[in-house]
Amino acid sequence: MELWYTEKQTDNFGITAKIKQTYVHEQTQFQELAMIETEEWGNMLVLDGMVMTTVRDEFVYHEMVAHPALFTHPNPENVLVVGGGDGGVIREVLKHPKVKKAVLVDIDGKVIEYSKQYLPSIAGKLEDPRVSVQVDDGFKHIHDHKNTYDVILADTTEPVGPAVHLFTRGFYQGIYESLKEDGLFVAQTDNPWFKADLIRSVNRDVKEVFPIVRVYTANIPTYPSGLWTFTMGSKKHDPLNVKPEDIAELDTKYYTPRLHQAAFALPKFVEDLTK
Amino acid sequence: MELWYTEKQTDNFGITAKIKQTYVHEQTQFQELAMIETEEWGNMLVLDGMVMTTVRDEFVYHEMVAHPALFTHPNPENVLVVGGGDGGVIREVLKHPKVKKAVLVDIDGKVIEYSKQYLPSIAGKLEDPRVSVQVDDGFKHIHDHKNTYDVILADTTEPVGPAVHLFTRGFYQGIYESLKEDGLFVAQTDNPWFKADLIRSVNRDVKEVFPIVRVYTANIPTYPSGLWTFTMGSKKHDPLNVKPEDIAELDTKYYTPRLHQAAFALPKFVEDLTK
DSSP: OOEEEEEESSSSEEEEEEEEEEEEEEEOSSSEEEEEEETTTEEEEEETTEEEEETTTHHHHHHHHHHHHHHHSSOOOEEEEEEOTTSHHHHHHTTSTTOOEEEEEESOHHHHHHHHHHOHHHHGGGGSTTEEEEESOHHHHHHHSTTOEEEEEEEOOOSSGGGGGGGSHHHHHHHHHHEEEEEEEEEEOOOTTTOHHHHHHHHHHHHHHOSEEEEEEEEOTTSGGGEEEEEEEESSOOGGGOOGGGSOOOSOSSOOHHHHHHTTSOOHHHHGGGO | OOEEEEEESSSSEEEEEEEEEEEEEEEOSSSEEEEEEETTTEEEEEETTEEEEETTTHHHHHHHHHHHHHHHSSOOOEEEEEEOTTSHHHHHHTTSTTOOEEEEEESOHHHHHHHHHHOHHHHGGGGSTTEEEEESOHHHHHHHSTTOEEEEEEEOOOSSGGGGGGGSHHHHHHHHHHEEEEEEEEEEOOOTTTOHHHHHHHHHHHHHHOSEEEEEEEEOTTSGGGEEEEEEEESSOOGGGOOGGGSOOOSOSSOOHHHHHHTTSOOHHHHGGGO
16 A cells, blocks of 8 residues: 655646655644654644655755855844744754854754654754744744844745745834844745735735845755745845855855855746745 | 546656546547647647646746757758647747758657648647658657757657657757757756656766756746756857847847846856756
């Protein structure tokens, strides 16, 4: 007998992956959570029917949420990750020696718990002494912490379920106020093939709040269309002013100093969504 | 009743697309050919069980085979397309006013015939007076035409079926000899997630023949992993010396002057395959 996980990424298209076993499948307080062992991608975390991360390709997403922001800010001492309970973004943040404190705020403690158990290569750094893990509402957290962070990274699910209010102008305004005077943030902002309207509206909203707004992309094979966008909003520092020679070599598998600026060179049809 | 086309891109992973109807499904002299109407991607050409092109996302592949090469060569008058019977690469080649003659050599006349019938937005330019369409073996063609072309574009299927000898050192040597003294070529060279060994071996082979070898990528959502590589071999002109300001604006949906160099900035794990 063969078992396959099939995700309808749209009503008419999807991916399918052969499964070895299902470790967890439950309704948490906030969402439907599954932890599956796949043949192709290793262990895979699925929330509300959408692949969040897999052991094999997680490095792309986690590196590309963290490093463009952390190499754009000259002194990222205090970093907040909203969502990201699997711990992958935190792991990348900690590669930057300037980081003194990294706070993770995920609303769903079950994501953190099962990631530690089934995704240790991703979640292993959540125990680091520089990290503070808080099970709480990210929206509330930023409103309770004004003028606090140098960098905020929004590693959220899609705008359905618990993350729905994390794709609103109010959220970006809250992030602005939670950042210090030269702070910046990055949010994952879905894919341009199936969610063009979302990218367009997020871009418009972030531009109303931040003076510098830049979109970049990365290839994530288990995400819809394989092309993912990230939106950076910044008060002062422009990622396009960062030169390859200013970027320290880190131990990465996707991000490189030369890729930093190149990731911001968008395909024409994506660029058109940001105008 | 719902019909879905499911392509196993590896033994353990694939894509699935809802179908409206199947226009053609037959064994040609060379391969299994299907022309399917899908909900998400429009009409889709499938050869030997692999998506070759779809009406909705074809622009990425066809632009990215043609434009990096044609903007790297200062005077691309004579261009050969090996394979590419759907006509998409030819359509992009003809956007360059310097092109005087574009020869298409595909071994399978059925691909050309059905593309004209079911993919008119892609194949429509095959009737252009600058184009010569020849149903023939591309390997044989290049050996019969020494010192003839400025640019050769290898728009082949994967290295199974009729294209198996188009991923060999002998093919690259033949291309070298078929090019003029400052000629260059581009070949599609599959994806780094599932075909790392192929990219590594092609890179090694092309480096034995051409002094300048560069790899670049593009996102193609209906191809395995969504991340596609292309390899350019050049006798004299380096694509990395082409500046955005030297590139004329064309009517494109993916390629842009700024994307030209950025496409060559590889993710670390891809870069490692080329060393």
